[in-house]
Amino acid sequence: MSLGREKKMENNLSRSGSRSSSVCELEKDFSDMEILKTRTNRRNVLLRTPAARKAKRVRFFRNGDKFYSGVIIPVLPERYRSFDSLTADLTRVLVDNVTLPSGVRAIYSLEGRKIGKLDDLEDGQSYVCGGFGEPFKRLDYEASAVTPQSFRLSGPESLSDSSSPSPARANNRLSRYLQANGSSTTGNGTARVSPAGDNVVRPRIVTIIRNGVKPRKVCRLLLNKRNSPTLEHALAAITECVKLDTGCVRKVFTRTGSVVTALNQFFEVEDIFFAYGNERVNQEDFELEFEENKAVLQCRKTPISRNSRAGPKPRMPVKAGGGAARAASEAGAGAAGDAADEAAGPLLPQPLRLKYSVGRIIGDGNFAVVRICKDKTTGKEYALKVIDKAKCKGKEHYVEAEVRVMRKLCHPRIVSLIEEQDSPEWLFLVMELVSGGDLFDSIAAASKFSEPQARLLIGHLTSAIAYLHSLSIVHRDIKPENLLVEVGSDGSIRGLKLADFGLAVEVWRPLHAVCGTPTYVAPEILLETGYGLKIDVWAAGVILYILLCGFPPFSSPDGDQEKLFDAILSARLEFPAPHWERVSAGAIDLVANMLRPQPELRFAAEDVLDHAWMADDYDESCDFRTWYDEDSS
Numbered sequence: 001m002s003l004g005r006e007k008k009m010e011n012n013l014s015r016s017g018s019r020s021s022s023v024c025e026l027e028k029d030f031s032d033m034e035i036l037k038t039r040t041n042r043r044n045v046l047l048r049t050p051a052a053r054k055a056k057r058v059r060f061f062r063n064g065d066k067f068y069s070g071v072i073i074p075v076l077p078e079r080y081r082s083f084d085s086l087t088a089d090l091t092r093v094l095v096d097n098v099t100l101p102s103g104v105r106a107i108y109s110l111e112g113r114k115i116g117k118l119d120d121l122e123d124g125q126s127y128v129c130g131g132f133g134e135p136f137k138r139l140d141y142e143a144s145a146v147t148p149q150s151f152r153l154s155g156p157e158s159l160s161d162s163s164s165p166s167p168a169r170a171n172n173r174l175s176r177y178l179q180a181n182g183s184s185t186t187g188n189g190t191a192r193v194s195p196a197g198d199n200v201v202r203p204r205i206v207t208i209i210r211n212g213v214k215p216r217k218v219c220r221l222l223l224n225k226r227n228s229p230t231l232e233h234a235l236a237a238i239t240e241c242v243k244l245d246t247g248c249v250r251k252v253f254t255r256t257g258s259v260v261t262a263l264n265q266f267f268e269v270e271d272i273f274f275a276y277g278n279e280r281v282n283q284e285d286f287e288l289e290f291e292e293n294k295a296v297l298q299c300r301k302t303p304i305s306r307n308s309r310a311g312p313k314p315r316m317p318v319k320a321g322g323g324a325a326r327a328a329s330e331a332g333a334g335a336a337g338d339a340a341d342e343a344a345g346p347l348l349p350q351p352l353r354l355k356y357s358v359g360r361i362i363g364d365g366n367f368a369v370v371r372i373c374k375d376k377t378t379g380k381e382y383a384l385k386v387i388d389k390a391k392c393k394g395k396e397h398y399v400e401a402e403v404r405v406m407r408k409l410c411h412p413r414i415v416s417l418i419e420e421q422d423s424p425e426w427l428f429l430v431m432e433l434v435s436g437g438d439l440f441d442s443i444a445a446a447s448k449f450s451e452p453q454a455r456l457l458i459g460h461l462t463s464a465i466a467y468l469h470s471l472s473i474v475h476r477d478i479k480p481e482n483l484l485v486e487v488g489s490d491g492s493i494r495g496l497k498l499a500d501f502g503l504a505v506e507v508w509r510p511l512h513a514v515c516g517t518p519t520y521v522a523p524e525i526l527l528e529t530g531y532g533l534k535i536d537v538w539a540a541g542v543i544l545y546i547l548l549c550g551f552p553p554f555s556s557p558d559g560d561q562e563k564l565f566d567a568i569l570s571a572r573l574e575f576p577a578p579h580w581e582r583v584s585a586g587a588i589d590l591v592a593n594m595l596r597p598q599p600e601l602r603f604a605a606e607d608v609l610d611h612a613w614m615a616d617d618y619d620e621s622c623d624f625r626t627w628y629d630e631d632s633s
């Protein structure tokens with residue numbers, strides 16, 4: 001289960017720009033609402049009571065998020081028998097759209113009064129959902145409550161038709177407005193008119209020059225659907241990036257001195273912009289000094305290179321959580337002492353207690369502790385994962401999904417689920433035991449692997465992925481921490497097994513939820529254009545890269561998440577010397593095909609298995625320099 005890491009990613013992503021309700025997110029809100037509606041309708045039919053037909057339609061915002069336009073949920077007494085069931089449902093609906101690491105823990109009125117029971121919710125009113133320990137933040141939440149079809153127009157009153165214009169009509173009126181108004185700024189010169197950005201927004205790195213004394217500060221900013229669904233959001237993202245002495249960024253100009261009045265201007269040819277508050281603008285502002293020019297050039301990306309020799313060796317990311325896991329694997333795996341540590345854990349349900357004796361802890365995550373256990377009859381050892389339900393409050397659906405997916409799977413390279421037992425506070429999963437720790441620790445110990453070792457490991461991983469994909473299941477969190485290592489009696493690595501299906505789902509249509517672990521996340525997840533099975537191949541490609549050289553292909557020197565995402569989106573794949581000098585051409589070719597930015601061109605798992613380098617008799621003598629010379633000639 002990867003809830004912890006998913007939370008971390010959500011937090012990190014939220015730092016990369018203001019959280020916002022893009023059209024795609026809003027669509028999801030509404031589809032979630034439809035599911036709720038369908039369920040409640042079905043109940044109404046069954047119950048046929050007047051009370052059952054009466055739902056309160058309540059809108060919920062996210063505490064402190066001025067950009068989230070909220071979700072409307074019909075609150076029915078039949079559906080929500082307790083306040084907790086409502087907060088759990090709210091968490092489920094909100095989790096993909098806002099940052100909510102601990103789930104919904106409190107509900108407030110717009111004035112900040114804490115709501116303690118369902119009866120306190122009033123039909124047609126709005127409320128604010130807070131996370132664990134968060135103080136209520138007073139904001140004008142309802143100001144952002146737009147419908148997916150509407151546009152927020154400010155300017156002449158005649159333009160804001162309250163009868164919910166269709167996007168086409170609104171667009172026409174918007175362009176008429178822009179044409180009629182020339183520079184199209186509002187009274188104070190602030191660019192405020194913004195069409196819904198869904199069509200024009202794509203991830204794009206722009207250079208922003210902050211107004212001030214020359215040489216001015218030059219910043220780089222990644223604009224995408226997340227932080228720039230509208231012009232107002234883009235201005236907020238620029239404000240956050242440049243940190244003007246005078247407060248908010250109110251005007252942005254292009255290099256030619258025209259004011260930016262529509263979102264699409266950020267996504268056209270021009271990629272240098274000048275940010276102002278309410279200060280006066282002078283013609284000379286658009287001329288760059290030598291130092292500024294240098295900074296702008298440095299900000300721009302260098303071309304794709306296969307053989308960069310520059311820069312220090314990047315480091316591996318830090319492993320998340322799992323202190324006990326490390327301690328345990330350092331101690332080495334061993335037999336389950338008869339009930340050695342049992343007293344420290346929860347009481348096993350009767351059927352499991354009769355069958356297994358429980359031993360020491362061999363791993364832990366954010367939500368579970370994993371112990372060795374032994375079948376009392378056969379003496380065979382297993383891993384017992386004990387999931388603390390209190391820690392997963394509001395995220396129960398991830399746990400359910402993990403178990404549901406694991407039940408379906410049967411593959412030699414996937415950790416198998418033997419049996420499961422539920423209790424009100426705990427979920428117990430008895431799993432196949434893989435006793436060599438995880439691949440992250442192996443990488444940390446070995447630094448890098450020989451090509452035959454890397455081939456074996458990536459072969460095992462890819463056959464697990466190919467199997468999952470044949471069932472249309474995407475894992476979504478492939479990374480060394482989730483690959484358990486099998487070791488031989490001499491301590492050498494014999495293979496690996498894929499574990500942790502907390503984010504796995506069946507894919508029948510493009511997915512949009514941004515999840516996973518930053519270092520291994522595929523560009524299409526960040527692009528938010530919809531993704532599918534190929535994201536697992538990308539993550540496996542990142543792992544192969546790491547195995548062969550000891551560091552990840554995309555990283556940011558100072559650990560800045562945004563720069564890491566920039567690097568992933570730039571698709572600049574490098575094989576820097578001296579680390580890659582001795583790696584064979586075949587291995588490099590395979591890595592490059594697994595890390596193709598376009599999913600449709602990227603290898604599928606089966607293609608990886610069919611690649612010449614994966615064959616046992618692959619000729620290692622074909623080395624990188626020969627390949628590189630041929631390629632460049």
Ligand SMILES: Nc1ncnc2c1ncn2[C@@H]1O[C@H](COP(=O)(O)OP(=O)(O)OP(=O)(O)O)[C@@H](O)[C@H]1O
Pocket residue numbers: 001002003004005321322325362363364365366367368369370383385415431432433434435437438481484499500502
């Ligand atoms: N089948 C197994 N055999 C041996 N060790 C295991 C097994 N399953 C899990 N572990 C160990 O327990 C640790 C925690 O397991 P897991 O990652 O499934 O827990 P979690 O709480 O779901 O983690 P997360 O923090 O990712 O949500 C793993 O990192 C691994 O070291």
